[in-house]
Amino acid sequence: MISAPSTALELSKFPRHVLLEGPTPIQHLSRLSARLGGADIYVKREDLTGLGGGGNKLRKLEFLIGEALARGADTIITVGARQSNHARLTAAAAARVGLQCELVLTRTVPRSDHDYLENGNVLLDALFDARVHDLPGSANALQFAEQRADELRAQGRNVYVCPLGGSSPVGCLGYADCAAEIAAQARAQQLSFDRIVVPNGSGGMHAGLVAGFVALGIESARVAAFTVYGDAAHAHAATLDKANQTLQLIDSALRVPEEAISIDETQLGPGYGIPTDSMRAAVRLLASTEGLLLDPVYSGKAFAGLVENVRTGKYAAGQNVLFVMSGGLPGLFAYRSAF
Numbered sequence: 001m002i003s004a005p006s007t008a009l010e011l012s013k014f015p016r017h018v019l020l021e022g023p024t025p026i027q028h029l030s031r032l033s034a035r036l037g038g039a040d041i042y043v044k045r046e047d048l049t050g051l052g053g054g055g056n057k058l059r060k061l062e063f064l065i066g067e068a069l070a071r072g073a074d075t076i077i078t079v080g081a082r083q084s085n086h087a088r089l090t091a092a093a094a095a096r097v098g099l100q101c102e103l104v105l106t107r108t109v110p111r112s113d114h115d116y117l118e119n120g121n122v123l124l125d126a127l128f129d130a131r132v133h134d135l136p137g138s139a140n141a142l143q144f145a146e147q148r149a150d151e152l153r154a155q156g157r158n159v160y161v162c163p164l165g166g167s168s169p170v171g172c173l174g175y176a177d178c179a180a181e182i183a184a185q186a187r188a189q190q191l192s193f194d195r196i197v198v199p200n201g202s203g204g205m206h207a208g209l210v211a212g213f214v215a216l217g218i219e220s221a222r223v224a225a226f227t228v229y230g231d232a233a234h235a236h237a238a239t240l241d242k243a244n245q246t247l248q249l250i251d252s253a254l255r256v257p258e259e260a261i262s263i264d265e266t267q268l269g270p271g272y273g274i275p276t277d278s279m280r281a282a283v284r285l286l287a288s289t290e291g292l293l294l295d296p297v298y299s300g301k302a303f304a305g306l307v308e309n310v311r312t313g314k315y316a317a318g319q320n321v322l323f324v325m326s327g328g329l330p331g332l333f334a335y336r337s338a339f
């Protein structure tokens with residue numbers, strides 16, 4: 001792939017508040033690649049984004065906070081699971097730009113130990129001074145967020161409501177931009193990636209990358225996702241829709257082909273946020289061979305899928321595979337009892 005006709009996307013018409021320090025590095029995992037004896041594995045270090053503990057959501061938040069500020073917002077509300085990385089990074093970004101932040105967090109994941117409920121991302125949400133609304137798993141978080149926004153608006157506040165995972169088409173622009181960054185780095189490092197592997201939660205990172213590659217004229221079918229949230233059919237439909245809506249913002253003449261969205265559900269296990277043995281093994285393997293940390297909910301499961309595909313020869317010797325390491329380190333502390 002990725003000797004691109006162009007490596008630049010024109011996104012300057014969208015309001016943006018810069019939160020990243022610059023491009024995140026692409027690194028070769030030589031010890032792990034040698035240990036597994038198949039494809040060469042590279043990582044795109046999206047966990048190294050600088051604010052609030054880092055992670056993939058900051059790319060989306062550059063555009064979401066940009067839109068919020070352009071609309072004159074003084075408050076941002078978002079939704080997520082109790083240990084949402086997106087919620088934590090929204091709170092951090094809000095603190096950085098001086099917005100009030102409220103988080104509507106649901107107990108969707110069946111874990112009730114103290115670390116899950118209070119440590120990890122929840123600890124950081126409090127340090128960033130976000131107001132947390134603690135809802136049961138059955139609650140409709142977005143509906144609650146909209147009602148709370150109306151309540152605050154009635155008090156004269158200007159509220160921006162941000163969707164699950166920050167995965168609105170505007171948020172996905174952050175990952176379209178990342179596609180251009182990967183293409184530029186691949187060109188500069190004279191690398192060609194046969195596969196780009198990502199976790200798919202709310203689907204925004206996957207959708208944004210695919211939209212970006214289509215807009216750049218790069219073969220987008222090389223992005224391979226492991227769903228960690230819903231079944232493959234649901235994730236496929238939602239991601240295709242998001243990718244097309246994002247592409248529409250960038251270039252309304254182009255469409256994402258259905259076959260460009262590839263989703264594997266073999267690593268989901270019993271469900272969202274529920275640890276699997278292969279996730280645990282993948283987290284330990286990367287930590288012990290390369291000193292790098294995955295998270296238990298997203299990148300750990302997706303990396304387990306990558307390892308499986310190298311071991312079975314699907315990602316064979318002579319190929320280059322790029323894993324998008326999306327952050328989520330605080331989740332390890334919330335899932336202490338799972339390890």
Ligand SMILES: Cc1ncc(COP(=O)(O)O)c(C=O)c1O
Pocket residue numbers: 055056084085086165167199200201202203204205206295298299326327328
């Ligand atoms: C650490 C981490 N990785 C991956 C994802 C998945 O990204 P997306 O929701 O855009 O699919 C998330 C989403 O919350 C995340 O927090």
